[in-house]
Amino acid sequence: MDLGASTWTDAAAAETELAVLPVGSTEQHGPHDPLATDALLAEAVAEAGAAAYDGEVVVAPTLPYGISEEHRAFAGSLWLSPDTFRAAVGELVESLAAHGWRRVVVVNGHGGNTAALREAGRDLTVPGERYVTSFTWFDAVDTSAIDDEAVKMGHAGPVETAALLATHPELVREDRLEEGAAGAADGWGEWLSGVNLAYGVDEFSENGTVGDPTAATAEVGEALLAEATDALVELLDAVATRELD
Amino acid sequence: MDLGASTWTDAAAAETELAVLPVGSTEQHGPHDPLATDALLAEAVAEAGAAAYDGEVVVAPTLPYGISEEHRAFAGSLWLSPDTFRAAVGELVESLAAHGWRRVVVVNGHGGNTAALREAGRDLTVPGERYVTSFTWFDAVDTSAIDDEAVKMGHAGPVETAALLATHPELVREDRLEEGAAGAADGWGEWLSGVNLAYGVDEFSENGTVGDPTAATAEVGEALLAEATDALVELLDAVATRELD
Amino acid sequence: MDLGASTWTDAAAAETELAVLPVGSTEQHGPHDPLATDALLAEAVAEAGAAAYDGEVVVAPTLPYGISEEHRAFAGSLWLSPDTFRAAVGELVESLAAHGWRRVVVVNGHGGNTAALREAGRDLTVPGERYVTSFTWFDAVDTSAIDDEAVKMGHAGPVETAALLATHPELVREDRLEEGAAGAADGWGEWLSGVNLAYGVDEFSENGTVGDPTAATAEVGEALLAEATDALVELLDAVATRELD
Amino acid sequence: MDLGASTWTDAAAAETELAVLPVGSTEQHGPHDPLATDALLAEAVAEAGAAAYDGEVVVAPTLPYGISEEHRAFAGSLWLSPDTFRAAVGELVESLAAHGWRRVVVVNGHGGNTAALREAGRDLTVPGERYVTSFTWFDAVDTSAIDDEAVKMGHAGPVETAALLATHPELVREDRLEEGAAGAADGWGEWLSGVNLAYGVDEFSENGTVGDPTAATAEVGEALLAEATDALVELLDAVATRELD
Amino acid sequence: MDLGASTWTDAAAAETELAVLPVGSTEQHGPHDPLATDALLAEAVAEAGAAAYDGEVVVAPTLPYGISEEHRAFAGSLWLSPDTFRAAVGELVESLAAHGWRRVVVVNGHGGNTAALREAGRDLTVPGERYVTSFTWFDAVDTSAIDDEAVKMGHAGPVETAALLATHPELVREDRLEEGAAGAADGWGEWLSGVNLAYGVDEFSENGTVGDPTAATAEVGEALLAEATDALVELLDAVATRELD
C-alpha cells in the first residue's frame, strides 16, 4: 500500500504489522546523475519489494534528506545532522507503530545514512514489542561484475548509474558519463591503517564521482535492482515472522 | 530549478540567492482525500510559483512530513515532533544557504506547521546576512466563495479537495465525498473564550473531515491555486529584493 | 488561592483540581507603558477570574518572562527562547499536577507566547489524566470599539493602555501618550501574501508602539478586563468539568 | 532602576553596565511562612542593595521559581529542573547583556539554587567581555546569633522567619510558629560521612521546617537584611570595577 | 570485586546490590603532583572501602575525567561539561542497576564534581527502587591537623600530596614541593560577600597549587586515607541497609 496515495480509511483496513520507510538523500552525484539519486533508488526498491512480497506492506512516503555534509563542497547537496536524521526516523517509526505497524524496515539508498540507521534501529526496537531494522539496497547485492573492490559501490559510479538507467533514464545525463569518469575512477582516495583520511569527498574527486559510470547499462541496473528486491523480500519475511508478544 | 532532478553542476550554475523548500504532512484527509494531500499541494504551489517568477528559483525536494499528532486517532497519520520538524527545516535552510541560496521561502501546505515555521523563520534569519520566511498557501487566498467563516479552510474540505481535483484528480475518491461531508461540515468543534477545547480532531469529526467537500470542483481549485501562485510570486519578489549585505 | 502568599498547609487543604498559571513578558511597551505590562495584565485577569469563579482555583506565581526577542532593539526587553519557555511552563504544570491540580489554564498576557503555549498545552495534556490549555486574555475580548482591524490589539496601544489605566494607572506615563501614538498607529507594518515581512518590531515602529494609545481610558480598560474575566470563568468551568478518569 | 516598572525609554537612558536578577523559589516554608518566601527575600535584598549602591543598577523582575523538587512531598511546592533553571537564567543574563548590562549579579534566596547558579555563572562569564556571578543573601550574613551550626540557616527557621517579619509581616502566620518549631528544630536530619542521606525534606521534617522559628523577631530580621544589603553593595562594587575590555 | 578485571560470569555470581563508581579528573595539580591525582585517589579509596566492607561490593572502572574547566589555563587539564559528566555518570549508574546493583555510591576525588554529583544522585534515585549517592573522600576526613581553614583541602596541597605519597609516591615530584608552595599557600584567592570572584584558578595561583605541600608525608597520607576508608565503609553500610522495595 502506497501510504501517501491512500486515504486513512484505506490505511485502517490494512491487515498487516509490516511497513517500510524509504530514506535517501539530496546530494551531488557527479555531473551526470541527479541530486535525488539516493531517494529515487530507495523508493524504487521499497516499492518493488512491497509489491513482490506475499502479503500486505505499508510503504510510507520517502524521506528525501539524509546525512550528506561530506558533499557540502558540491552545489545543491543538502543535509540533516546525524542527530536530527535519527530523531526524524525515530518519530516516523513510532507513529507507524502507533497504528499497529510495528515491524518496520527502513529502506535506505545512501551509504552515509547506514551507521545512523543501525543506531536508530537498536534504539527503536523494543524486545518482544516492536522490531525495527534497516536495509541499504546496494549492500545486499553482488556488484563485483560491474565495479571492483577498491571502488565498492562508488558514488554515482557504475552501480547507481545503471540502476538509474533502469528506473529514471530521463534523469541520467548520458552525454556527461565520460566527464563523470574523470572523477575518482579508481576508488575513495587515500586509506591508511584502516582509516580514510579525507574530510570531504572533494579531497579526492574533483567532480564528485567515484567509479567509472561509462559501463553502466539499463540491463545491468535491472539485474541489480531485481537482486535487491529479492533480498528485501527475504528480509521482510524474516521481520514479519520474528516472534513478538 | 527542480533541485532533485538537477545535477550539482547544474546547481552550481544557478545565479540566484532564492530558494523554496516545500513542506507538507502525511496525515488523514478524510475518507476521500489522500494522506499526502498537504505535501502534494505545497509542492504544486512551490513549483508553479517558481515557474511564474521572473528569475531563477531553486526548488528543493519536498519534505513530506510535519506536525500531525492531533490526527493520530486516524490510521496512517505520521508525525514529527515540533522540535524535530524545526530542526530539520533549520538544517535544510542552513545547507541551502551554504550554497549561497540565502533567501529562502518555506512553502507550506499544513496548518499545523505554520506556528513552528514562524518560530523557525525567526531563528534562521540573520539580519543583514540571511532572510528566511514561510508561506502557507491557503492563508494567502480568499476562500470565502467556497467555505464559510466557521470552517475557514476546513480539513479535506472544499478548498483542499478542489485544489486536489485541479492537480491530482486521480487521488480524490469522488464517490466518497458525501461520506466526507458527514464529518464536521460546520467547523472545528467547540471553541470557548478564544480557545479550542479539543485535544484531537477525532473529538469533533468522526471521519476527520472539516467542511463539506461535495461542492469542490477542479475549476475552483485552479482558481485558488492561481491566486496562491500569484501571492507566492509577489512574496518571492519581496524576499529577493530585501536588503542584505 | 494565591499560592505564593499561602503556606503549604493551606495548599494541602485546597479541594480542587483547578489551577491557573499567569505568564507575561518583560518587554518594551512604548515610551508610555511599563516593561512589565504583559505580566501585570495576565496576573490581574488570572486573579479576577479565580475570584469570580464559583469554586476554588489555585493561582500560581506569575512567570514574568516570555518570548520577546523580536523586541530586542528596545532597551530592557528580556527574553527566553521558545524552547526554554515551553520547558519552564511544562515543568511548572507538571509540579502543579503532582499536587493533584491536574486541570491547568495558563493565563497569558503576551501575543508572542501564544503559539508556544498551544504547543505546550498539547504536550502536557494526557488524555483521560490531565488537561492543560492556555488563554490569552485579549484574544477573548471584543476590542473593535477601541481599535481597528489593522491594529488588532496593537502593542502598548489602546487596549493594553486602557487595561493598565484600570489596574496600574501609576505605571502609565500619560504625558507620553502622544509620543506613543507617533509609533505605528496604523498597524503592524508591511504584510504580503499572508506574511509579515518584518524581523523585528523596530522595522515598522520607531518607538515600539502599535496602535494609538491616546484614546485609552480606565473605563474602557475596566470593561475589557471584565469581559476577559467572564471569558476565563467560562473556560475554567469547561476545564473543571471536562471528563478525566 | 526597577526594570519592570520602567519604560524602554527609561531603560535606554540608564548609564550603567550593572544589573541584578533576583531569583527565588515557590516551595513550602513550614506551616507558618509563605510559599513565596525565597522570592520575596531575594527581591527585598536586591532592591535594597541597588538602592544603597552608589551608582545606577538595573533590577530585573524576580524569577519566582527554582530548583525545589526535594520539597515535592509538601503541597504547593513547584519546581524547575536544574537544566531549565540554568537555561532560563542564562537567557535572561544574555538578554541583559544585549542591552549593555554585562556585569550581572544573580541575587538568590534559595539554597537549592546555589550550585546551579555557580555553574551558570561560569558558563555565562566571558573573560574580558562579560562577568556574571551569584549571591545567596543568607550565605553573606552571620546568623550565629540566631541559629546554631547544625541548623545553619534552616528552612523557614529563625533566619528566614525573622527576615519575613521585617519585610512582609502580614504573610507570617505567627500563631503557627510553635507548630513550625515541631519540625526538625535541631537540623537537617541524618548526615553520615559528609553525606546527607535524605532524598526529600519530608524524611526528616514532618512539617517541612528546619530550625526553631519562635525566636524570630522583626528587629533581628532587619539586622540580617541590612548585613546582606551591605554585602551585596560591596559585591556590586567589585563587579562594577572588575576589568573588562 | 574489581569489575574491570572480572569476567561476566564472575559478575553474575556476585550476590550484592552494592556498587561503587570511582570518578576523578584529569587536571593540573601544581608542578609536583600528577594530572591524574583525583582519579588515583578516588580509586584508592573506593578499593580500600570495598575491601574493608563486610560484604560484597562491585567496584566499577574509574572514570578519569570530570568538571575541570576552571583549570584550563594550565596545560594538560581536560574537562567534560557538567551536562555530559552528569549524563555519563547517570548512564553508568543505570547500567549498574540493570544488573541488580541498585545501591550505588559514586566515590569522588575532585571538588569540582561534587555539586554535579549531588544533582545526579537525586535524579538517579528512585524512591523505593534505587538509591544513589556520592561521597567525596576529603569531605569525610578531618584535615585540620595538616591544613588550615582558609586552605581547606587546597589543591595539590598538603592533603592530596600526602595521600599520593601514601599510594603513588613515584608520581610525586618531591623536588618540586618548594616550587609548589610558591602558589597560593594561603588559600583560594579573594572572597567577597560569600562569593569567590575568580573565574579561573590561574587568577590567584600562578602554578595552580593551593596550600603548602611541603609538610606532606606518607604517614599523614595513610592516616587520612584510613579515615576516608572508614567513612566510606560506614556509608556503604547505610546504603546497603536503606529500605527499598
Next chain:
Amino acid sequence: MDLGASTWTDAAAAETELAVLPVGSTEQHGPHDPLATDALLAEAVAEAGAAAYDGEVVVAPTLPYGISEEHRAFAGSLWLSPDTFRAAVGELVESLAAHGWRRVVVVNGHGGNTAALREAGRDLTVPGERYVTSFTWFDAVDTSAIDDEAVKMGHAGPVETAALLATHPELVREDRLEEGAAGAADGWGEWLSGVNLAYGVDEFSENGTVGDPTAATAEVGEALLAEATDALVELLDAVATRELD
C-alpha cells in the same frame, strides 16, 4: 607522554600538536576474558604507538566506557548512550585542542564504538584548523591467520584473547577457554540481505563469545599488536603532517 602521570608543567613543555585518546568499553568478553578487555588493548596499542613514533605524542587517560548496550544481557556490561559517548569524546578532544594538541587520533578497542567515533571525528575536525580521526586497532591488522571470514575479529575470540595473553596474561582465565569456545565459534549469528537480525549478542551466543579462543597464544598476540602499532605509527605520521593553517 603519559598525560595522567605527568604534571602540568611537563605537559606545558611538550612541543607537539599530536595527541591520542584511548577509548574502550566495560563489557562482557566471555567466561575467560575480563570486562576491561577493550580498554586494556586500546591503551596498550596507544602507548606502544606513541612510544614507537618518532616525535612527541600526548597520551590521554583511557576512557574505559563505550557503547555496549547490545551486551546488556551479560552481567557487568556497562554502557554509555551513543550521544553521551560522542559528547564525552568531543569535549575531551576540544580540551586537548585548547592546549594546542589539535591533531588527535582516538585509539579505539571496541567495535561498537567505531561508527560513533567516525561521526564524532567529522564533527570535531575543523578544516584548516583541527584534524581528528579514529583508529580501531583490529581493523588495521590482518587477522586471517587466526580467524576466518565469518568470525572476523569475533568477540573474546582468537584475536582479542591472543592480544590479552601478550599484554595481560594474568587476566585471561585459560582454564575456561574451552568453555568460551562453546559460544558462537562460527560467527555472528544470522545475517540476511546484508542485515544482522539479532538485537542482542545473547541471541546467538549463550556465553557471549564469538570465535574460538582456544588457539590463541601470546606469540600471535604480540604479532598482532606489533602490526597494529606499526599501523598507528603510520597514521600518526600522516596526521602530524596533514596541512593545517
